[in-house]
Amino acid sequence: MSDPTRSALTDADRAYELDRAHVFHSWSAQGQIDPMVVTKAEGSYVWDGDGNRLLDFTSQLVFTNLGHQHPRIVAAIQEQAATLCTVAPAYVNGARSEAARLIASHTPGDLNRIFFTNGGADANEHAIRMARLHTGRQKVLSTYRSYHGGTHLAVNVTGDPRRWPNDNGSSGTVHFFGPFLYRSAFAATTEEEECQRALAHLEQVIALEGPGTIAAVILESIPGTAGVMIPPPGYLQGVRELCDRHGIVLIADEVMAGFGRAGRWFAIEHGDVAPDLLTFAKGVNSGYVPLGGVAINDAVYRTFEDRVYPGGLTYSGHPLACAAAVATIQTMEDDGIVQHAAALGDDVFGPRLADLAARHECIGEVRGTGAFWAIELVSDRETREPLAPYGGSSPAMAALIGACTRRGLLPFANVNRIHVVPPLTISAAEAVEGLDVLDAALSEIGARQ
Known part of the structure; x- marks a missing residue:
């Protein structure tokens, strides 16, 4: 009779050997890792x-x-697989429709339409594309000490060092300093000073870049990978006011901070602000099947009511991923x-x-x-x-x-x-x-x- 523990360990040895022989790892010098x-x-x-x-x-x-x-998510994936494993995004499928309804029921403001992607990076790519087409402008502003994804545009918008080897400076991106009192860029000594000076800095960047050239400001509602830096009171409201004043789209990147991670459904709720676009992934279905998306407000949606949106993905709203999202959100509500x-x-x-x-x-x-x-x-x-x-x-x-x-x-x-x-x-x-x-x-x- 075979020993299941020994079998698992043997399988682990083989998995490691095959990984080292054939798998190319992200963000790694391949010969220097021992995963x-x-x-x-x-x-x-x-x-x-x-x-x-x-x-x-x-x-x-x-x-x-x-x-x-989680047994409820696993069961939902199994049930969906037995019914409809996959279908092209042009067709309606019940899992996607229900997932969109549930997500929209928790987003702030009038973010009532959901465009599904495969993950967070392409969610941010599409949000920026929507903002550029909506405004007719090109530039997008984002903070240093941020992470928005590893695709070409998303990594250029990113503020952390992973941008450096990939940055060719041609994506219309501009970086500014966000608030971070512990390592203040503004010589601030209190949260109030940090908030006021960070907003004054952003206002100056907008003025010097030309407000009429800026499509969007994209912010992680709470920067995650860069250090879980909680915005000081009033900062997000101040950014919202600057965007409103100049017709700039505010994009909230909730890929990491969203779906309960920050003790609210979405972290931006801590700032009592509704963005124009909100991106998500990760926690929407606990990562059981790749899924991301953009929640879109009514103003941006109207831009594309009679104008073709020039973007899409083969697996947008994949039934297995959306079934996992439905089970995740329902579990979050029930528990x-x-x-x-x-x-x-x-x-x-x-x-x-x-x-x-x-x-x-x-x-x-x-x-x-x-x-x-x-x-x-x-x-x-x-x-x-x-x-x-x-x-x-x-x-x-x-x-x-x-x-x-x-x-x-x-x-x-x-x-x-x-x-x-x-x-x-x-x-x-x-x-x-x-x-x-x-x-x-x-x-x-x-x-x-």
């Missing part, structure tokens, strides 16, 4: 190729909002997932991360909301010198990741930060378990320095 094999996953946990169970504090790339192998995420932020992550910051000298700042947090790590609290250089890593960060993994925690690390972004379905006890591991790992690293 982890994941053999199975359930709830808040994954198992590696050696059979070790790891608490997933990453939600993978911050998309498994309802955890791994109070958004409220649970908000409570995790208020009752667990907020206070316990503040406690870690008080006890570990390498923590410069913690910030976040809901199940969306970042721990800013520094080598010196006074100078705020990052524990790793912008766009890179360091031996100290590598040691911290290793210390977490050895203790059974899968951490999300980016530059000099650890992001705390577990599934929204994680229990309070599991969240505490992960933070205790992080505490121990930080102590280990601190003892070495």
Whole structure:
């Protein structure tokens, strides 16, 4: 009789060998990586190729909002596959129609029409295309310290270092500084100063670029990969006012922050603002099948009522992906997932991360909301010198990741930060378990320095 555990480990060995022989990995120097094999996953946990169970504090790339192998989503995909696996986007299919209805029922303002894409990058590409056609203008403004996707236009709009090797400067993109008090570009000392000076800076950029040349301002409602930087009170309202004054389309990138991650259905609700276009992906169906999209307001929709929209995708509104979205949103509604995420932020992550910051000298700042947090790590609290250089890593960060993994925690690390972004379905006890591991790992690293 075969040993299923041994069989799984043997399969893991073969999967690794074939990966190294044939798979080309994104954002990687191919010969310098040693990727982890994941053999199975359930709830808040994954198992590696050696059979070790790891608490997933990453939600993978911050998309498994309802955890791994959620039975309701899996069942919805299976049921849809048995009925209608796929169909071209020109035809109506029930899963897409219901997914669009459910998404529109939660978007702010009059974002009532949904254009489906395969993921977040092409959602942002199409939102910018819609804004350019709607306004007849070309330029799009976005912040430094942002990430909007890896396709040609989306990576040019991106503000982080992944843009640099891909940027040919021909996509009509202009970057500006968003608010980030901890590393203020404006010498601000309070949130109010940071907000006012950041808005004055954006107003000046708009004036110098020429308001009549600018189609859109695209913002992550809460910048995610770049550091979970919560906009100060009044900032999003101020951007909305500048856009309204100059006829500029406001695009809210909710690819990472949306669908409960920030303790609201959409993070922009924290700013009490409705954008003209809202992009989404990831949490819309917990990443079970690739899906993204653009939520479109009435004004932009009217532009294309009698004018052909020159864009589309073969798999737009794929039935399997949309069935997963329907099950995800219905589960979120039925189980109070958004409220649970908000409570995790208020009752667990907020206070316990503040406690870690008080006890570990390498923590410069913690910030976040809901199940969306970042721990800013520094080598010196006074100078705020990052524990790793912008766009890179360091031996100290590598040691911290290793210390977490050895203790059974899968951490999300980016530059000099650890992001705390577990599934929204994680229990309070599991969240505490992960933070205790992080505490121990930080102590280990601190003892070495």
